[in-house]
Each structure stands twice: as structure tokens, then as C-alpha cells.
Amino acid sequence: MQAQIRGSDAFSYLAVTLEPGESVIAESDAMSSMAADLDLQARMNGGLIAGLLRKYLAGESLFVSVFKNNTPAARSMTLVQPTPGGIRALDLHNDTFYLQPGAYLASTEGIKLGLGFAGFVSWIAGEGLFRTVVSGSGTVWYGAYGALLDKQVDGEYIVDSSHLVAYEPGIKLKLQLAGGLFSSFFGGEGLVTRVTGRGRIVVQTRSLTGLTGWINPKLR
């Protein structure tokens, strides 16, 4: 399989070429174009209960689409995410990574999608009560709104709520006020997430709250 992230940060998309017999799993609705003879199969996302939980709690869909190349030659397709923004690829070798609700885009066979309880801290911080847990061996593609930046955390770091996209299991989330009581509520920052531990986090450079804060005053 060959996969490439193309397009600019604003409108990234994933171009996948499947060799005969290969398949790729994608969030339902992610396919934007494909060779006509690729086979599509909708698969319940890890069983009915798990799928339903993922749909309602982690912002993913009940079904995922499996695209399989049953032809004797290579076939191509493109996958897109719903929000404007960047896409990232992540190779896993028997390890685990946490994605924020809605960030999952596609993966290779061999990647297991699960639902993890992210904790009330995550929920109050606007990051969702649950998170998508990707594990196994293979590649997973995820995306978010804005450009994506990597940050290696060793110790503590503060991320405004709704900017966190993905993080390694070594990272724990804590909640705190952005400043003093007055500042936090009148300064527009409110609660922020304090990430602690050692590992990589991925941050999106824009947030939905930032977008609405910009555009809402202009709407009549």
C-alpha cells in the first residue's frame, strides 16, 4: 500500500494506492473518489455495542468502510476529512495512541480501534469524556481543524481546551484555571488542560471556539 498526505494544511487529503488483495479501513463518509472496481464493505465498528458507544461517545461513526482491491492491479482512491485542516500519519508497532473524538480518519488492517474512558477532566476541559484508542501494528491517519504541530512533553505543559488532538499513553491530563479566578473567566481563557508526563502530544493550531468567536459577532 502506498499512502500520501496531499494538499496544503487547509485542505489535506489522503491518496491511497492499494495493491491487489490489500485493503484500507476508513471512517464512513471519508471516501471522496476511488477506482470504480474497488470493493466497499461497511463493517460495524468493533461490534454493535462498541460501535454505538463510539458513535455517541467518541464522535465517530457506527460503521467504518473497508475498501478492498480484488482486482489484479493496483488501484487508487482518495480519502478526506470533514473539517478543513491537516492530516497526519502514524505508524504503530504494537503500541497505543490516543485520539480526540472525531480525529480518526483511516487505518490499515492490523490497527484496532477502541473506545477509552478519558476521564472527567478531559470532559470538563472540552476534550470529550471518551477518546479513541488506536493500538496494534500498522498505520493510522488522523486529522483535525487547523494545522497540526508536534510537541514533545517532558514534565508539564499547558494546552488550551479543544486544541489537543492526540497524545501518547505516557501523558496524563489535568485541569486548571488559565490564571486567577478573575482572569480565567473574564480573560476568555477559562479552563485549560495541564498535560503531564513524558511523551508526544499533537496540537491543532486552530479551534472551533476560536472560529465561532471570530465569526459569531459578525453574523446578524
Place this chain on the structure above:
Amino acid sequence: MTYKVSVTGYATPNAAAAQAAFAQAFKITPEKAAELLTTLPRTIKVGLDADTAERYCQALAKMGLNAEHSHHDAPAAKAAPSASATVTSAAVPAAKPAAAAPEAAPPPQPRAAAEQPGFQFRIDGAPDFAFLTVQLPANHSIKVEAAAMATMDTSIRMKTKLSGGLGRLVTGESIFVNEFSADTVAGEIGIAPGAPGDLAHVYLKGGEVLFLQNGAFVACDPDVTLETKWQGFTKGFFSGESFFLIRASGTGDLWFNTYGGMIEKEVDGEYVVDTGNIVAFTEGLDYKLEKFGGYKSLFFSGEGFVCRFRGKGRVWVQTRTSGALLAWAEQYRRVGKEA
């Protein structure tokens, strides 16, 4: 059309292995590679053709790095890759891109301002979703648009200040500007403006004055004074955005953002900008609002009113207007308007 190749992230959890592979392929020391790959995305090659760029990406993928290539306008003033980088890239034997020696010092692609006085900073994600990271030395602080802080070190403290007085209340922006300070130890702060678009940086030398369109302010040195300036009824009324401009004066860094891309234009003489596209301009320019091409075009061309700048100075123009976005999105809105 030339392409640039950027490393955007690690495809493997083993960052050290990827850095080692990178160091080996590009014949640099592992320390150098680690340093290069600490802050991502990092542009490593510019001025490539499409095929070569593609091969670079594949080679980088084998090292466990996510890479992407994108169109790149070589002479773009902002990206400012060194001239030598382009020359080296052109001489790369196309057959083995990974083995090609990189530029001795790959240009720090996210725009940095090491040679400038003021704070160390970098801009990532430009031009689509530009994100500002400022390094605050100990005992220094920075003023930031309310709600724009996205990340920061735990050593940084936040204070909320009423800035600009009542004027800012009327500009439609939050009247609060937050001040973030590194009290005892240095730290970094990441700032994400609300609108999708680019960021610009200006270092105001004492006495220089810049006018910002309402809403364009992102961050500044505490020694930069922000005031709102009444544009007058005629200018304000027709400029669409608001009756107010933000007047920035003093000494220090100033960052402002656009919706859309950003064009910086030196004006000597006269220059005309649609009112919705103005982001900022220097004080030396006189500006006058005028109707564009008579009443007929006012109603039928969609241009309406424009701003005519006169004099010597600089104008920053954004490549999209929020008004056009709203007009386009309005037809899809399904909110109850009677409320």
C-alpha cells in the same frame, strides 16, 4: 512551479531511530538531526520538481518520518529560503534523493526573527492556519488577544487587563487583553488567532505607528500601546468593518492576523484597497474612502467602497474578506432568524 518538502511529524513512536536514519541519509550528526527535527513541521528542501519532491517524501517515509510536499513560490519574501539552498537542490541527482547532501544549515523555515530585536518567535502552519510561538525570557511579559492562548509552559502566569479603555468595547472585540508573563524562568507561549489565515510580525521602533483593522490584533510587547481610534463617520460608516481602528504605537513586537492569505504592499503614491481587505497600514499613509467607479458599479459590480491610500508607507492586504464568507455561508444557515 517548484515544490518544497517538509517533515511534518514522526510516523513512528521511536523518534530517536527516525532521527538517526535522517542523520545518516543526510550525512549530518545525530545531534544536528535531533535539533532539526525537534520543532515540526520543518522544511528540508525547496525548489524541487514534483517527481523529486515525491521521491524525497517516500525516502523520508522509510525513515519513519511523515513528510509532505507542497507548491512553493521560490521568491516569496516570507519563506525566505537561502539562495544557496535552491541551488543545491537543483543539483541533486534525481536518482537518489535521500543520499543527497542537505544544505549545510537548512533554513529555519517557519519564519523566525533572530536578527530582529524583540522576542524570539516562530510562526508555524502558515499561511493557512498560522500559529505563533513566542519565547519569553524571564521577567518579561506579552500582551495577547483574549482567548487566543493555545499552549504555554506551566511557568507562565496570566493576568487579565482592561486595555484600550472603553473603545475596545465598541470595536466588537473583547475589551480584555491578557498579559502573560514569565515571572522567574523563561517559557514559551503558543498563540492561535480565531480566524483561519496568516500572521504578520512588525517590530515597531520608537515613534512608528501602525493602524490595525478592528479584530486583527494578536499579540504585542507590553511596551506597545494599543488605542482605539475613531475613524470618523464617513470613513467608519462606509468601511464596513467598524468605526474604529486600533492604533499601535511604542516600541516592540507586534503580531496581527488575517482571514485568508496576506499580501504586504509598499505604497509610494497611491494604492486602492477594497475596504474589507485592509488589515493594517503604516501611519504615513493618508486614507480616503471613495465610491468605486460611480453609482452604477456600486450596485452592480459588488465593489462598492474602496479605500484610497496616499503617501509613502506599507499596507497589509488580506486575500479574503469575512463579509464575503458570511454572504456565501448565509444561504446555508438554518437558524431561526425571528428570535
